[in-house]
Amino acid sequence: MSRLIVVSNRVSAPKDPAAGSAGGLAMALSAALRTYDGLWFGWSGETIETFTGEAKIEDRAGVTVALVDLEPQDVDEYYNGYANKTLWPLFHHRLDLTAYERSYGEGYERVNQRFAEVLAPMLEPDDIIWVHDYHLIPMARDLRRLGVTNRIGFFLHTPWPVRQLLVTLPHHRRLVESLFAYDLIGFQTEEWLDLFRDYVISEARGELAGDNGLEAFGRKVCVGVYPIGIDVEDFMGARDSPAGLRTYDRMAASSAFRSMMVGVDRLDYSKGLEERMLGYEQFLHDNAELRGDVFLVQVTPISRDDVDTYQDIRARLDALAGRINGEYADMDWQPIRYLNRGYRRDQLAGIYRAARVGLVTPLRDGMNLVAKEYVAAQNPDDPGVLILSRFAGAAEQMGEALLVNPFSREELSDAIKTALTMPREERIRKWTALMKVVRDTDVAIWRDDFVQALRSIEVADDGDRPL
Ligand code: G6P
Numbered sequence: 001m002s003r004l005i006v007v008s009n010r011v012s013a014p015k016d017p018a019a020g021s022a023g024g025l026a027m028a029l030s031a032a033l034r035t036y037d038g039l040w041f042g043w044s045g046e047t048i049e050t051f052t053g054e055a056k057i058e059d060r061a062g063v064t065v066a067l068v069d070l071e072p073q074d075v076d077e078y079y080n081g082y083a084n085k086t087l088w089p090l091f092h093h094r095l096d097l098t099a100y101e102r103s104y105g106e107g108y109e110r111v112n113q114r115f116a117e118v119l120a121p122m123l124e125p126d127d128i129i130w131v132h133d134y135h136l137i138p139m140a141r142d143l144r145r146l147g148v149t150n151r152i153g154f155f156l157h158t159p160w161p162v163r164q165l166l167v168t169l170p171h172h173r174r175l176v177e178s179l180f181a182y183d184l185i186g187f188q189t190e191e192w193l194d195l196f197r198d199y200v201i202s203e204a205r206g207e208l209a210g211d212n213g214l215e216a217f218g219r220k221v222c223v224g225v226y227p228i229g230i231d232v233e234d235f236m237g238a239r240d241s242p243a244g245l246r247t248y249d250r251m252a253a254s255s256a257f258r259s260m261m262v263g264v265d266r267l268d269y270s271k272g273l274e275e276r277m278l279g280y281e282q283f284l285h286d287n288a289e290l291r292g293d294v295f296l297v298q299v300t301p302i303s304r305d306d307v308d309t310y311q312d313i314r315a316r317l318d319a320l321a322g323r324i325n326g327e328y329a330d331m332d333w334q335p336i337r338y339l340n341r342g343y344r345r346d347q348l349a350g351i352y353r354a355a356r357v358g359l360v361t362p363l364r365d366g367m368n369l370v371a372k373e374y375v376a377a378q379n380p381d382d383p384g385v386l387i388l389s390r391f392a393g394a395a396e397q398m399g400e401a402l403l404v405n406p407f408s409r410e411e412l413s414d415a416i417k418t419a420l421t422m423p424r425e426e427r428i429r430k431w432t433a434l435m436k437v438v439r440d441t442d443v444a445i446w447r448d449d450f451v452q453a454l455r456s457i458e459v460a461d462d463g464d465r466p467l
Helices: 024-036 072-091 102-122 139-145 172-179 190-202 232-239 242-254 273-286 308-328 345-354 369-377 409-420 424-440 443-455
Strands: 004-010 039-047 056-060 063-070 128-132 151-155 184-187 213-216 219-225 259-264 294-299 336-339 357-360 385-389 402-404
Touching: 004 024, 004 102, 024 039, 024 063, 024 443, 039 072, 039 102, 063 072, 063 102, 072 102, 102 139, 128 139, 128 443, 139 151, 139 172, 151 443, 184 190, 184 443, 190 213, 190 219, 219 443, 232 242, 232 345, 232 369, 242 345, 259 273, 259 345, 259 369, 259 409, 273 294, 273 308, 273 409, 294 345, 308 336, 345 369, 357 369, 357 409, 369 385, 369 424, 385 409, 385 424, 402 409
Parallel strands: 004 039, 004 128, 039 063, 128 151, 151 184, 184 219, 259 294, 259 357, 294 336, 357 385, 385 402
Antiparallel strands: 056 063, 213 219
16 A cells, blocks of 8 residues: 655644644554554754755654755745745734735745755655645645656645735745645635635636636646644543543532633634633623622633744733633632643643633634534533634534634623523533534544545546546
8 A cells, every 4th residue: 555645834743642742643544554564754853054855754653754954044944934924924914913924935845945956866666645724725736847757745734814905925926836746635614615716716717627626827736625623532542641631520529519611722813712701801891790600711822923923913812811711810819820831632631611701712723623612511410511613614614603703702691691601401402513513524534535536536647637
């Protein structure tokens, strides 16, 4: 069987899977790489003064990883710059935070090319290559330029932006054209795929090609929707593990006679954390009689802290959490426990299970797996309620959640009240429907569907793709 080569900016194959700190996606890809005998290729997270053009090969619990060190200028222009100051805000519709610096674009092209040059000689003829996320859009084009004819697929974990915003990006056509060097492009939702199609047809004068193809720039590419999920069994195992149960007991004790709400998000402006806190503040203001009965645990590990827009949102959240606690807290109660740290998967599962309400309210999000983890962690006899932004990709499948518009603090406040007072039968009915979605979109299904689709694309012996 052919090997699977996974390529991503961040290589998250866990050194010790038993430690339980790696996320479900990392575990699922690691499992696939063990099955298909593959390789995980990407940035080491380290810098080196002068790029060597070589990858360091390591074994991580049976998974071979190939890691490339980058120069500090690369990290600045490619990762902090083009990936996180240009594409990330643009794809999340934050033009106000999007920086269009020529040097970022150059660094992005340079690093993609460097990755391609290091990876190409490591490939065998029937390997299939699966590239992940917005950091590496041009990677297939660069591999093709080096004569690589293997099947190459791309999966976008983030949303795709509307055409009217994408065209503000200098060289947007070049970026989209480079996607046509792939054989298969996967999106999280129909909505993101529709937006991609709209750009290709209206801006690039492309055409539909059959049920699942698009033709433009003289090339045809297959497109599809592959909603990502969690490893359900593994997550439930973490929930029921000694550490998961211990954390549950600890949280249940600390929320005796009170309802706990939980939010878990990287510290990112796309997650709607300010809006969430403002909605909660509105709730506290409007519902004086419920005030002392509820509190919010907001777990928010610091993220991308070298980027100024992340430092800004961090300072605003510090101020907001402080203000709300200062205004409303009492001697034996505090409305928000704001935690700038991460927890292990088993501990998170215990926290989710003890929470009566899960708050997942991003302003725009590719999918959002916290929504699925929160549901999977619940007690079937007495489940909590998921409040979910209609702008998360997960909302396309999880319509039984309390869907909200996170931009409206009043809507958020109302949803919190509805969730806290929802009768048990209704909670069970909603949870049962949501749990079915979580199971039906298990990460193994996502992975195997994508790999299967990529594997079955026709390629002639000389590497030619029939148009
Ligand atoms: C999002 C992106 C991922 C990225 C993750 C963490 O989920 O889609 O590609 O790895 O955020 O961000 P970081 O910049 O720390 O890798």
